[in-house]
Amino acid sequence: MAQKGLLMCVCQGTCPSFQKMNIFDVANAIRRENLIDYVAIHPQLCSTDGDKFLTTLLKGDMTDKLYIAACDPTMQVKMFRDALEAAGFDKNNIQGVDIRNMTTEQAVAAIEAMIKSE
Numbered sequence: 001m002a003q004k005g006l007l008m009c010v011c012q013g014t015c016p017s018f019q020k021m022n023i024f025d026v027a028n029a030i031r032r033e034n035l036i037d038y039v040a041i042h043p044q045l046c047s048t049d050g051d052k053f054l055t056t057l058l059k060g061d062m063t064d065k066l067y068i069a070a071c072d073p074t075m076q077v078k079m080f081r082d083a084l085e086a087a088g089f090d091k092n093n094i095q096g097v098d099i100r101n102m103t104t105e106q107a108v109a110a111i112e113a114m115i116k117s118e
C-alpha cells in the first residue's frame, strides 16, 4: 500500500533558524493527528548521506506522497533532484514547507496546513 510520509530536517539541530522549536514535539503532534503514515527526522538531508536516505526511502513505490518540513521548498526541489531521480520518484509527489524561525506551535500549524491543502 502506498503511504504518505513526513520528513523533517533542521540543519543538524544547530542552526539558529530551528532553535525556537522542539522538533520532536512537532513530530509527535503530527503523528497524533494521523495525518500521515510515518514521520522521520534527518539531521542534514542536503548532504551525501541525506541523498542516500531519500533514494533508499523512496524507491520501490512504497511512498506515494512525501511532505518535507525544512528550509525553503524551492531550494529543496533543487537539492533533492538527483536523489529523487535515482529513486524514480516523481518530484510532483514531493511537497515542502519552510518551518525556519518558527516555534513548535507555528511549525505544527504550517505542516498541518500543507497536508490539509492537498
Ligand code: SF4
Pocket (backbone or CB within 6 Å): 009, 010, 011, 012, 043, 044, 045, 046, 047, 070, 071, 072, 079
Ligand atoms: S535540507 Fe535544508 S534544513 Fe536540511 S540541512 Fe539542508 S539546508 Fe538545512
